[in-house]
Amino acid sequence: MSLSKIFLGPEREKAVIPWSLKAFNFAVAFALVAFVFYFSFHQLASPLGWEPIAKYHSMYLQGWLTTIWISVISLVLSTVIGLFFALARRSRLLPLRYFSSIYIELVRGTPLLVQILIFFYVIAPAFQVENRYVVGILVLCFFEGAYIAEIIRAGIEAVGQSQFESARAVGFTRAQTYRYVIFPQALRQSLPPMAGQFVSLIKDSSLLSIIAINEFTQNAKQVNSYTFSTLESYIPLAIGYLILTLPISLWSRWLEKRMKYET
């Protein structure tokens, strides 16, 4: 094997890697990862047994579907919340601006676990919200919303001040400036990190299991306590989440590349 097959030449960044080389080197890296896993699992004191788990496949499927619909709703809602607070943080109405700052810092600085417990056992009952799925989705949305707000704000602020001024000079209103000048450019900056945030959102939804929401992780935990086979119960969980997160992750990678060309 000659070195030219695994090394990029000095002109590396500009060179387009041919498909065959890409596939070959990807296979090498993948084989290395597979080897470590195979080797480690091979050394297990008690070999894995899948029969007790197989019985519960419908529980896994149900949980997986619940995780999907919770994530989809949260994804949309948290984007709306994020957009609102990103704008509120730049608002000329000062109480709104500071409210937004407090919310973002409070949410980003505390563990989701504590937020779920406080929201579910203290705030929600005070406002007569009884349905635990509604509460769960709301907590998740407000948690992710704070991060998305910061991502969008960073995107807006990356658009230079001169553009605001130019837009004003040609007679755009504030709304028009945002609609036609700022947002199209901010979106370009914000989309890739936002896709990354959506990956986190899907995984963070697993914490909702502590308030007995029957999502994917909760159901795997239950299978674990029925079968006492920890590894066998949780490995399908990893695969199930990967099926959801990997496409988004690849999509974010693709967006990053595309946006780079356009600026």
Added chain:
Amino acid sequence: MKNSLCAFAIAFGVLSCAFAAFAMTTTNPVRAADTKDTLTVGMELKYPPFEMTDEKGNPTGISVDMANALGKFLGKKIVIQNTPLDGLIPSLKSGKIDLIISSMTSTPERAQSIDFSNPYLKTGLCLLLRKKSNAQTLSDLNVAGRFVAVKQGTTGQLYATRNIKQERLLVLDDEAACVLEVIQGKADGFIYDQMSVYKHWKRHPDTTRAILKPFQEESWAVGIRKGNKELLDNVNAFLKDFRAKGGFDELGEKYLKEQKDAFKQLEIPFYF
């Protein structure tokens, strides 16, 4: 030149990682555990007064005292390993711990995975209800719109899975969370053992009520890895000796005086 150096460095790194992995995993943990002169006891330190920690975080409680007495009996050092309830059996099977003394009920399902000593305590599953609930039995709770809380990994959960519809079950990680669900009226009842139900009812008399008559009798036993016959015999010998010397009565007096007296008054037989 630079490229080949890099390639060499990478190849060397990968190889040494593989060797390190090999060297670390060749000792079989199960065999290593049996020959030690320490016994690692797994328990979840979340179940006072049986398994808990003192103010400084040291393990204490009935099970800890039992484990230490066992260590004295066998002349071995005891190490307590705090492990979540649903992780105890996997830890025992994989050799991370040698024994389970964690108020664990011996059930046929669990006995398929591990061996149990002779039972050392009898108790039963009963119900903590919210004060306003008019239910009298568990089946009164198996109705649409009602919810039953259970703790993950307990026999209460196993019992509920067989007798209550899945969509009416709230499976939580914490005993305290289950009680909170009942207090707040989010759950109508909580299935747990008599001693704990009594304790929670006494602590929250305004929001809860207890039905202490058990609908399933259970007995607790020490869990031991399958095939570890020698340790199993030793533990059984210890339990017999400990009972004969009045060790269990002493522990009951030390940790459970209030419940013991209350259960006598309610004419519910007290275990140990």
